[in-house]
Amino acid sequence: MEPEVSAAPPLVGDVRADVAIVGGGFLGLWTALQVKRRDPSSVVVVLERTRCGHGPSGRSGGFVNHYGDRLAAMTAAFGADDARAIVDASVRALAQFEDWCLAEAPGACFTHAAQLEVATGPSQEASRDLELSAEEVREICDSPTFRSGTLTTDSATVNPAGLVGALRAKALAAGVQLYEHTRVNGLRDGPGHVALHTDHGSIRARRAVLAIGCQTAAVQHLRRKLSVASSHIVATAPVPEVLADCGWSPAYSICDLQAMLHYTRLTADGRILFGWGGGRMALGARQHPALFEDRRVQATLGRRLLETFPALTASHLDVAWGGPIDVSADHLPHFGTSGRVSFGFGFTGNGVLPSFMGGEILAAMVTDGDSPLLRLALVERRARSFPPAPLAYAGGTLLRRCMLRADRRDELGEHINPLLASAIGVPRRLGFQLPR
16 A cells, blocks of 8 residues: 555645646556656746545556567558657556666655466457467466456556655656646636636646646547546455465466457555456546446446456455546647647556656647657547547447457357457447447
8 A cells, every 4th residue: 555645735825837747547647757857946836636646547457568569550650761760668667667767766666577468259369360289378467257368468467546645756756846636727828827716726827738637528639539438447355375276476467359358467565456447438527426436337347357367256355446438539648838838648558657758748848949849640640539429429339339349259169240349349340439
């Protein structure tokens, strides 16, 4: 458990700043640190509506992956040279991130963990070129649900709470002004400055950054660039006997190849974290309570965990949590600037690393500086738009149900009929990827 720290005070009164950052998760805190690194004398303010890391950053699974697994998709979208530039930049960023964690954030528990992707049904095996046989997969982790798979060796895991805690402490030590429990109710990009209004105060800043994750869906000119759905995790108590039974060690993290994927990893104290992207769609920026706590999804996730590791029993299940995540149409991040306001969103799919890269990108934008990352095709790009919120919600909900049904039939070795197969292929044919 991370030690409890006192909340920063809410903003009361009027403040002037060089850079105002809305959002105290990974992206907002990395951006604040990078701005202070570029100009230690700058006045940087971070506004967080709850506590730093209490959003998607702290709820994440803590996976750290570069973009090598997305090379083919990015080549189709951006061309070979731009795609390779993104992959190379992400590989360099992973090494830099490791160095920072080891030097500045021991509580983040940076751990090299090769990522094992496993098929759990014959259709998944047929759709991918998987170099590991089922026997080789089960030498890494012996689960009756695992079939053949593939292994990515240069990936890692972190403790998200430990990482957020370190970022928060480093930001405060660098002189960043942090206000928690401070909701931004309005933002106006005026001549020469940006005005931000909260419940009990205001900020007048030269530049602003929106690092607000799924709340980006409330920003009018960006709302159709992302969709929002819930992802959920269940964690066991420490289970050394179960890990010994299946031969699994922290040197490996695991995800499956289902349309609504499951992802799992071990913690430093021997717990199994088991997550699933099969939660609910959100209607635009509206955050229904079930996006955070969905008993039906939690029960399904718990059953799936016990199927995956039969040595577990219900008594081993310790805690569950969930919440909304933001996903762009192509599962790649989007960085840009409109007027004096810069933004980043859509990190789902490659874990913590895009926010580390994003901090440098956004800091360079708001300080009118330079960075090789500014020349990546992820910056100031024309991203595909989702349909309007009511249609995206209805269509996304229906298609996700079809995907869940197809996933389950595939696991059980049952036939996926042509109508269902056609339905689950609709997003791909339209050029979209749904939250998963």
